[in-house]
Amino acid sequence: MQTPHSNRKNEHLSLATKFWRDQQTPVLGPSFEAVRWVPGPLRDMAVSTVDPSVELFGQHFDWPFYIEAMTGGSEATRRVNEDLAKVSARTGIAMAVGSQSVAIKDPAQADSFRVVREQNPEGFLIANLGADHPIENVRAAIEMIDANAIELHVNVGQEIAMAEGDRSFYWLDNLKKIVAESPVPVIIKEVGFGMGPALLSQLAELKPAAINLGGANGTSFAQIEQARDRHNDNPMDLSSYGLTTVESLLAAENAGIKTPIIATGGIRSVKDVVTSLMMGATLTSSAGHFLELLMKDGADGLEKEIRLWQQQLPLYMTLLGAQKPADLVKAKRIYSADLFNSHQQF
Ligand SMILES: Cc1cc2nc3c(=O)[nH]c(=O)nc-3n(C[C@H](O)[C@H](O)[C@H](O)COP(=O)(O)O)c2cc1C
Incomplete structure (x- = not known):
C-alpha cells in the first residue's frame, strides 16, 4: 500500500x-578538486604489496568505501535495495540501508x-x-536486517527544508543513551x-563508534x-x-577529533576516496553517484564502476607511497586558496 511516508521515499x-x-547538484564551496597531491619521495614498493583494507569497529573491511544509506520503504525502493545489496555482495563492499523509520511505523x-x-547474507550491513528514535526502535531496526552497525542521522537541515519535517530537535540525551x-x-x-568543529566535538563526546560528516x-x-x-x-534560502x-574533514582535523571519521558527500570517483582518506577519513561512502549509475546502467553498471574503483585504488595508493589507507594521511597535499581560507577560519 502507498502511504505518504513510502511515497516520500519514492520521491x-x-x-x-x-x-x-x-x-544539477548544487555547489556550496570547495570540493575535492581543491586538494592537489604533492609528489612524494620514492618508496620501495609495488602495486601488488598494497593492502587497501581497513579495520574499524574491530571489524575488517576489504575496501575503504561502501554504499551509503538511501532507501527502502516502498515496492519501488525494495527493488533498488535488492540491486544495491546484490552489488555489495558481489564486490565485497559494505552497504547501509535508508531510514527504517517507515518500516517501524508500518x-x-x-x-x-x-x-x-537476503541478497547479502555474509556482508557488513x-x-x-533518525536521532529521535528510542532504543527499542534501534533494536528493531538492527534485528530487521541483522545489521552489523547502525547509523543515526542528525539532519536538522533536511528536516527544516522539508514541509512536513520535524520542528523540534531534543536529540542529545537520546543519542547518548543509544x-x-x-x-x-x-x-x-x-x-x-x-559538520563544523563545534558539532564534531559535541558528537565525539557522545563516544559513537564513528562520525560520518556527510558534506x-x-x-x-x-x-x-x-x-x-x-x-x-516562498521557499527558504x-x-x-x-x-x-x-x-568538514579540515574541521575535524582542526578540532582534533579522535573518533574515526567517515567521509560522504559528493564522492564521484575513487580519486575522491583517496583525497578523503588523505584528509583523515577512515572509511568513505557514496550514495547519489552509485544510485544514478544503478538507475542508468542497472546492477551490472554499478558493479563495473565499483570494480574499477577496486582496480585503481592500489594504483593511486602506490602513486602516493601508501601501503595501507592510513598511510595516505602522510602524503603531502596543497589546498586551493578557497579551501585554505575555510581552514583558517575554523
Ligand atoms: C535517494 C536518497 C535517499 C537518502 N535517504 C537517506 C536516509 O534515509 N537516511 C540517511 O541517513 N541518509 C540518507 N541519504 C543521504 C546519504 O546517505 C548521504 O549522506 C548523502 O546523499 C550525501 O552523499 P552523496 O553526495 O554521495 O549522495 C539519502 C540519499 C539519497 C540519494
Whole structure:
C-alpha cells in the first residue's frame, strides 16, 4: 500500500537521481578538486604489496568505501535495495540501508529492507534511523536486517527544508543513551550539509563508534525537499548553510577529533576516496553517484564502476607511497586558496 511516508521515499529516489543525472547538484564551496597531491619521495614498493583494507569497529573491511544509506520503504525502493545489496555482495563492499523509520511505523514495509540481508547474507550491513528514535526502535531496526552497525542521522537541515519535517530537535540525551545501549556500533551521520568543529566535538563526546560528516556538493536535501514542496512560492534560502566534505574533514582535523571519521558527500570517483582518506577519513561512502549509475546502467553498471574503483585504488595508493589507507594521511597535499581560507577560519 502507498502511504505518504513510502511515497516520500519514492520521491527522494527519483529527485536525487534526476539532479545527479542532469548534473544539477548544487555547489556550496570547495570540493575535492581543491586538494592537489604533492609528489612524494620514492618508496620501495609495488602495486601488488598494497593492502587497501581497513579495520574499524574491530571489524575488517576489504575496501575503504561502501554504499551509503538511501532507501527502502516502498515496492519501488525494495527493488533498488535488492540491486544495491546484490552489488555489495558481489564486490565485497559494505552497504547501509535508508531510514527504517517507515518500516517501524508500518511493518508491511519491512521486506523492502530485509531484502538486503537476503541478497547479502555474509556482508557488513548498516541499519539507519533518525536521532529521535528510542532504543527499542534501534533494536528493531538492527534485528530487521541483522545489521552489523547502525547509523543515526542528525539532519536538522533536511528536516527544516522539508514541509512536513520535524520542528523540534531534543536529540542529545537520546543519542547518548543509544550509543551506550546499542548492541552494535553506532555511527552518527549527517545527510549532506556537513559538520563544523563545534558539532564534531559535541558528537565525539557522545563516544559513537564513528562520525560520518556527510558534506555538501553531492546530494542536496535542501534542493530535494524544496522540489517536493511544489506549492510553496516562498521557499527558504538554504544556499548559505553547510560545509563541503573537504571542509568538514579540515574541521575535524582542526578540532582534533579522535573518533574515526567517515567521509560522504559528493564522492564521484575513487580519486575522491583517496583525497578523503588523505584528509583523515577512515572509511568513505557514496550514495547519489552509485544510485544514478544503478538507475542508468542497472546492477551490472554499478558493479563495473565499483570494480574499477577496486582496480585503481592500489594504483593511486602506490602513486602516493601508501601501503595501507592510513598511510595516505602522510602524503603531502596543497589546498586551493578557497579551501585554505575555510581552514583558517575554523
Ligand atoms: C535517494 C536518497 C535517499 C537518502 N535517504 C537517506 C536516509 O534515509 N537516511 C540517511 O541517513 N541518509 C540518507 N541519504 C543521504 C546519504 O546517505 C548521504 O549522506 C548523502 O546523499 C550525501 O552523499 P552523496 O553526495 O554521495 O549522495 C539519502 C540519499 C539519497 C540519494
